[in-house]
Amino acid sequence: MKIRQIQEILDATCLCGDNFDGDCFAGCGCDLMSDVLAFPKEHMCLLTGLTNPQVIRTSEMLDVMCVVFVRGKRPPEETLELAQELGITVFSTKYTLYEACGKLYAHGLPSKNEV
Amino acid sequence: MSELLYKEIYPVDKDDFVRAGEASAKIKRTLKQLGVDADKIRRTSVVSYECEINLIIHSLGGQMCLEVTDEEIIVSSSDKGPGIKDISLAMKEGWSTASDSVREMGFGAGMGLPNMKRHCDEFILNSAPGAGTEIVMKIKI
Ligand SMILES: Nc1ncnc2c1ncn2[C@@H]1O[C@H](COP(=O)(O)OP(=O)(O)OP(=O)(O)O)[C@@H](O)[C@H]1O
Ligand SMILES: [Mg+2]
Numbered sequence: 120m121k122i123r124q125i126q127e128i129l130d131a132t133c134l135c136g137d138n139f140d141g142d143c144f145a146g147c148g149c150d151l152m153s154d155v156l157a158f159p160k161e162h163m164c165l166l167t168g169l170t171n172p173q174v175i176r177t178s179e180m181l182d183v184m185c186v187v188f189v190r191g192k193r194p195p196e197e198t199l200e201l202a203q204e205l206g207i208t209v210f211s212t213k214y215t216l217y218e219a220c221g222k223l224y225a226h227g228l229p230s231k232n233e234v
Numbered sequence: 235m236s237e238l239l240y241k242e243i244y245p246v247d248k249d250d251f252v253r254a255g256e257a258s259a260k261i262k263r264t265l266k267q268l269g270v271d272a273d274k275i276r277r278t279s280v281v282s283y284e285c286e287i288n289l290i291i292h293s294l295g296g297q298m299c300l301e302v303t304d305e306e307i308i309v310s311s312s313d314k315g316p317g318i319k320d321i322s323l324a325m326k327e328g329w330s331t332a333s334d335s336v337r338e339m340g341f342g343a344g345m346g347l348p349n350m351k352r353h354c355d356e357f358i359l360n361s362a363p364g365a366g367t368e369i370v371m372k373i374k375i
Contacts, residue, residue: 151340151341151345152339152341152343153341153343153344153346154343156280156283156284157352161272161276173251173339173341176254176255176259176283177255177340179259180255180262180279180283181276181279181280182276
């Protein structure tokens with residue numbers, strides 16, 4: 120699924136990055152960083168309610184393609200600065216974690232545990 | 235005998251959340267420059283990052299070390315304490331002594347050590363209360 124499509128489906132605002140043609144192979148929705156780190160896959164989209172810079176560091180470790188902050192959350196400036204520096208595309212959506220994951224899954228983005 | 239191609243040491247301070255993950259990011263960049271296979275880089279990144287975060291949130295400070303030979307990647311850590319009382323309990327998924335503030339950052343699920351063990355080919359942990367904790371993790375190239 121193209122990052123552009125993820126933005127459309129989630130009616131999301133882009134907070135930084137412009138890799139809209141990047142391709143995500145799998146999604147992961149969680150508020151525990153160790154859950155993402157447990158069984159990481161290539162080209163993931165990470166959806167989370169956490170907004171601290173560690174979310175971006177964790178994403179860097181796993182080459183996460185794009186990060187979506189749910190429930191309309193706006194991350195602190197340090198988080199966006201790090202994402203900018205690392206070239207990670209970041210969105211904010213008004214949907215909850217459950218809704219956002221459900222929408223992407225229904226549109227065909229598989230779970231990281233399925234690919 | 236395997237040949238040492240690269241070695242670097244990274245100090246890690248207790249409670250240094252601002253720089254948390256920087257040592258692992260450097261390790262990752264080095265492995266990329268050395269042309270290591272992407273899957274091995276990802277596995278190394280996971281183990282070094284979990285290890286680095288543990289040093290920051292659980293230890294009194296210490297250091298990480300990356301060694302690359304023509305046969306394996308070795309990520310190791312040593313810290314100044316407080317050590318782990320019950321290692322088999324610490325290795326259990328879900329067991330954690332992390333504080334609420336650490337949990338709010340998304341850590342403290344008690345998954346780090348089992349994750350580290352799962353992602354490497356050889357995992358050695360030595361620890362004693364009062365002394366410190368030493369971890370050696372090897373990934374075959
Ligand atoms: N370097 C260390 N020094 C002292 N205690 C440690 C160290 N590393 C781990 N521990 C102890 O082992 C427990 C389990 O560690 P583990 O990494 O598995 O989980 P966690 O760090 O608590 O949570 P998570 O890794 O999921 O964020 C910790 O809660 C802590 O009590
Ligand atoms: Mg841990």
